[in-house]
Amino acid sequence: MGEDEHKAIKAFINSRQELAMYKLAANPKYQEICKQLEVSGEAADTVMSTLDKDKRVIVHRHYDEAIYKSGYEHDEMYLQGFRDCLSAMVFFGVLRPNG
Numbered sequence: 001m002g003e004d005e006h007k008a009i010k011a012f013i014n015s016r017q018e019l020a021m022y023k024l025a026a027n028p029k030y031q032e033i034c035k036q037l038e039v040s041g042e043a044a045d046t047v048m049s050t051l052d053k054d055k056r057v058i059v060h061r062h063y064d065e066a067i068y069k070s071g072y073e074h075d076e077m078y079l080q081g082f083r084d085c086l087s088a089m090v091f092f093g094v095l096r097p098n099g
Helices: 003-024 026-046 053-092
Strands: none
Touching: 003 026, 003 053
């Protein structure tokens, strides 16, 4: 895949992710999860405040890296789903392979 194709696919994925987040914002279950996370975040902040600065940095760095890893995994899963969808469309004759 060339650079231009990669950029086009990334832009498409970003637009789909924005739509998904828009839909999530209106989802009551998601709103409840966000509220619970806010409460547990306050509790975590209280616990973190008992640690010295170096230990807080270690914990923050760990969670930042875990969030980055999760996002990377989700992006890859989305791309695989996109590839699978295209393969299914070729299989069913909706699309013809180029070449």
